[in-house]
Amino acid sequence: MTEKNSFGEAIETLRSNGYSSMALFLESQILRFSNGQSTMTVFAPSDDTLAARIDDFTDYPSLYCRILWNDLMDLEKGTKLSTYSKGFAISVAKSNGILMINGVAVIYPNMYVNDWLLVHGLLDVFSMAERLSAKESGSEMRNITHGLALDHW
Numbered sequence: 001m002t003e004k005n006s007f008g009e010a011i012e013t014l015r016s017n018g019y020s021s022m023a024l025f026l027e028s029q030i031l032r033f034s035n036g037q038s039t040m041t042v043f044a045p046s047d048d049t050l051a052a053r054i055d056d057f058t059d060y061p062s063l064y065c066r067i068l069w070n071d072l073m074d075l076e077k078g079t080k081l082s083t084y085s086k087g088f089a090i091s092v093a094k095s096n097g098i099l100m101i102n103g104v105a106v107i108y109p110n111m112y113v114n115d116w117l118l119v120h121g122l123l124d125v126f127s128m129a130e131r132l133s134a135k136e137s138g139s140e141m142r143n144i145t146h147g148l149a150l151d152h153w
Helices: 007-016 020-033 047-051 069-074 128-136
Strands: 040-045 080-082 089-095 098-101 104-113 117-122
Touching (some): 007 117, 020 040, 040 104, 069 098, 069 104
Parallel strands (some): 040 117
Antiparallel strands (some): 080 089, 089 098
């Protein structure tokens, strides 16, 4: 786990670990999230997995809060967490001790952690079909992260 305070260090950590596309995504979001009021958790697919995909990467889901690896592992199977992407939820499950987020394995937990940003590395990307389906049923989702004490060390 890397604990640093600078947004630039988060970008460099992502780039140096093969997550340059997500670093670019975060750079484009800096004004939106670096106001000292927002926190977020990002689930980052590697550059290798993104190279084969043509999905709309500008709408990649991020959580409203920071959720550390151990907190994600403590969530019950099927727990849904709402995201900044309207109508898209993150679904948590475990398979043979591996944390799965929307069916994709988390392979680099707590890749980057600071007081407002947390990044977990994924084995693959979330499918566009899954995102479209979630957007269609978005009115039925609720944000279960509000009021939970998940943002701690």
